[in-house]
Amino acid sequence: MSAVPVPNHRALWAIYRFEMARFLRTIWQSLATPVITTSLYFVVFGSAIGSRMGAIDGVEYGAFIVPGLILLTMFTESIFNASFGIYFPKFTGTIYEVLSAPVSSFEVVAGYVGAATTKSVVLALVILATASFFVDLRIEHPVWMLAFLVLVASTFCLLGFVIGIWSKSFEQMQIVPMLVITPLTFLGGAFYSIDMLPPMWRTFSLFNPIVYLISGFRWSFYGQSDVSVGASLAATFAFFSVLLAIVWWVFRTGWRLKN
């Protein structure tokens, strides 16, 4: 019999393909909801309220909120997709097959998280295209923009993957995105520049990791940022590395996967 390739690229591809097929089955629901929600944000914040707001650092308010809005949706969707992708096999019991297969944790994570990341990036680009109908967009650093997008998407998909393994019920999967990520995003400068805050709150905001992600992403659009781009990149990488370490530990110990 032929030997299993190392790394088992066929397994990675099989998982990726399986997950993408799942996304494609529900593509219209997956894309319609965020597109409609984002459009509503533009109508309310961009047109209704935005017309009464001044430009921030020379950027019209409607355009200013685009990067924050994209990330807001991407955070929750990444977590949801990736957590569901691994929680569902645990829930139905089909996880036995992955556990008994000749695959390493790298191949499993790359397959699941890679597919979820692909979906998140596509979603972000669709929202970006939707936004271009409402406001004049300008992207000064398109390559950095894509790099930030992919890095942030994979980071939050990793987070979602960990949440999916940790969760013992569908309700538990909602806790982190609802109670932690969404508030931090609203407070993280998605709709304002933290320079607009009183000094004390501004200092406080610097402890919010989301600030660095949004700031760096906004810089790739308009060349302006609340914190330095280097700090943003470092924070994003740090976040990514911490999650990788957690995932590595989960697979090494079999935590919540194996008895």
Place this chain on the structure above:
Amino acid sequence: MTGILSIRGLTKTYASGLKALDAVDLDIEKGEIFALLGPNGAGKTTLINIVCGVVTASAGTVTVDGLDTQREYRQARARIGLVPQELATDMFETPYASVRFSRGLFGRPRDPALLERTLRDLSLWDKRKDRIQTLSGGMKRRVMIAKALAHEPTVLFLDEPTAGVDVELRRDMWALVRRLRDSGVTIILTTHYIDEAEEMADRIGVIDKGRLIVVEEKRKLMKKLGRKQLTLALSQPLAAVPAALSSWPLALADAGNELEYTFEAAQDSRIPELLRELEAAGISYKDLNTKQSSLEDIFVSLVHRDDRNGAKGAAR
């Protein structure tokens, strides 16, 4: 015969403190059908799940085809197929996509001809494009078998393959298992149904409370532990076994209307001798029959004997 699977000192203690397996040693021969029998919670599924990598062992080693399932897990697992007890399928997928996924997951190159053959063998070809959730329970189980066979394993584990399956499908399953064995696959199955083990297995292992009580060829087991019983329907009821026959292991049943003689199947029959002595003692009978104990009786007596030993141990 050569060994394909070797288990040494396998022990599993769950976080709850439950000791599911207690230093189990077992060798499986290439090409045999091995049945693992035992009551609920005896450790059958834990044993299978450790070999397949779904559960982590507390101690002990497992090798498949000489490959350690921990250190050389990739090559070892590539040789193993698992059909778990619980029905767990990708309900929104089609059988074809699901089986193709399994083959890829186990690192094998695409092979549409093999997938078609596998699905046809399991009468799933016509249903290959249906959603699995629309299939019957029996069909879903076949999908799980097809998934386990998609990477052409040399050792196949079937955990309660016929639980909750109708009679016809059960016969089909047995036929399939025999076909697989004929093609060189080693099969290890667990079952509740003694008749299944009696029908299928070459060798039988009995597991109880995490310990392998006995591992034996089916025929030898039945011969060694099987009992035969001769029952005589008496013409006149007896109040007691006559003193002249006290050297025989006889017992009265049915209010003295029946005389029972129980003996080990392995011994040479002494029935003619008994009948002559009965005649000499003036006891006449109108009918007689003999029966041999089934694997089920053997199983029950083994597990119960172990219970008594356990109770004695606890008393000390």
